[in-house]
Amino acid sequence: MFEKLSLIPPDSILKIISEYNADHRPNKIDLGVGVYRDANGNTPVMSVIKKAEKYLLKTQESKAYIGLAGDPDFTDGIQKLMLGDNNLPKDRIFTIQTAGGSSSLRIAAELLKISSKDICVWVSEPTWNNHEPILDSAGVKYKVYPYYDTKSNELKFDQMIECLKNIPSGDVVLMHACCHNPTGMDPNPDQWQQIIEVMQKCNLIPFIDNAYQGLANGLDEDAIPIRLMIESFDELIISSSCSKNFGLYRDRVGGLTVISRNSEIAKKVRSNTLRIVRTMSSVPPDHGAAAVGHILCDEKLSNEWVLELNDTRNRLKNMRMELSNALKAKTDTSDFSHIEKANGMFSYLGISPTQVEKLKLDYGIYMEGQGRINVAGITSENVDYLADSVFEVL
Ligand SMILES: Cc1ncc(COP(=O)(O)O)c(C=O)c1O
Incomplete structure (x- = not known):
């Protein structure tokens, strides 16, 4: 029955995940996967969600x-x-x-x-x-x-x-x-x-x-x-x-x-x-x-959520600024200010697919083929290595 089906290539992001996991370089950086990461590289459960889950555990009486x-x-x-x-x-x-x-x-x-x-x-x-x-x-x-x-x-x-x-x-x-x-x-x-x-x-x-x-x-x-x-x-x-x-x-x-x-x-x-x-x-x-x-x-929980969300947003903004500044300091010929102007988790870095490939092979830096980066993968610890590596491939 299924003989006529053709093979669908896996989503490009899944390929990036498996290549990243198989890479043993200690300074590798994942800028591919579309999830938020904190300064320690974790995707934590928000503490306000933990509180709401505790409430559900206590009060929920049916799974109908x-x-x-x-x-x-x-x-x-x-x-x-x-x-x-x-x-x-x-x-x-x-x-x-x-x-x-x-x-x-x-x-x-x-x-x-x-x-x-x-x-x-x-x-x-x-x-x-x-x-x-x-x-x-x-x-x-x-x-x-x-x-x-x-x-x-x-x-x-x-x-x-x-x-x-x-x-x-x-x-x-x-x-x-x-x-x-x-x-x-x-x-x-x-x-x-x-x-x-x-x-x-x-x-x-x-x-x-x-x-x-x-x-x-x-x-x-x-x-x-x-x-x-x-x-x-x-x-x-x-x-x-x-x-x-x-x-x-x-x-x-x-x-x-x-x-x-x-x-x-x-x-x-x-x-x-x-x-x-x-x-x-x-x-x-x-x-x-x-x-x-x-x-x-719940007003109190809502306020807590807003504060946690503010922290998330501020971290993304800070990482944008740190990367843009680090690139500016390295490369006086290229303009990366668009990284700071953009919003949320993603930006186009503004490099070619060949340069994206070189970043992966030579420096263990992973991102989607068009040069889309998830800025949540950047930390104050890895930003200089990232900027140096981008400079090298430019
Ligand atoms: C633009 C956009 N729309 C929709 C979604 C769907 O999100 P989910 O189905 O995970 O809630 C995403 C997730 O990355 C997205 O980037």
Whole structure:
């Protein structure tokens, strides 16, 4: 039965992990894998999550299924985090709990497909390496819009705007709310406003991937594009993930929020979404979302979470600054200031695939082939070695 299947090459990141693990050089550096690391190179469980888990252990009396739409403490909590205080009628919005951001994106893609067979989703060039496969697997057409110039390491803002102006009315535009993966480069609030104006004029539908809220400039600051959009569009799709901002990667915690034109349409959208969920994976996993729901309902725990998240964000910013300074000190001919301007965990280092390969072979420094680095892999101890090695391969 399976003879006709062809072999699918493993994800490039898995190859990097196994090569890194097999490397015995003591000064090797992993800048590939997309998880946060602290100054000691660990991906710790947040202490506020430990507290919420203790609470769950004490109070949870059943492992019976939760509802298809998930835990209301969680869905109300993340909806408020994203949308803030707003005047939208509640019956036009719904949020469901999903198994991480990936599953939210897939459910949204399935929803788009059943809503309109001909719909096309426009993704940034480049974008997270699972966006296109997710759309493809759902049978949704996609095209790319210009986003990042690898020569100048800046946004291709004017080209993006020109492209948006020519997208057919009714198409969907997938955008990263903040901490664009893989480049880390986000539009500023002014640029968001311009993007929104063009999209509104051209009747395009925003589909926001909100996977890093709190890791760029703060929880409210990072939600600026979403909050501007809810003022401007009657229809909006938001996929969110708690993998990074709550450190819950393996617990699979995320949400899908859809805003519809009116309450009648919202009811239909919700029922269709729940049918997709039921037939794809049925009820969502409970544990991680229950912990997040508990934190978001408890003021003291919420405040503790914000402080921990601030530490995470500050460490990322500091490592960006340290790397940029170390490279500046080494190489007066090259400009690496874009590393400091970018947000969140990722940046393009701005080196060629050959130089990426040389860093791996000669110096034990691992990153994705396009030169995407996870700045959480940098520490004050390894930053000079990293800058020296980059200097050597340039
Ligand atoms: C842009 C983006 N969207 C969505 C996700 C999905 O995250 P998860 O499925 O782990 O919650 C990621 C994870 O790396 C991401 O970078």
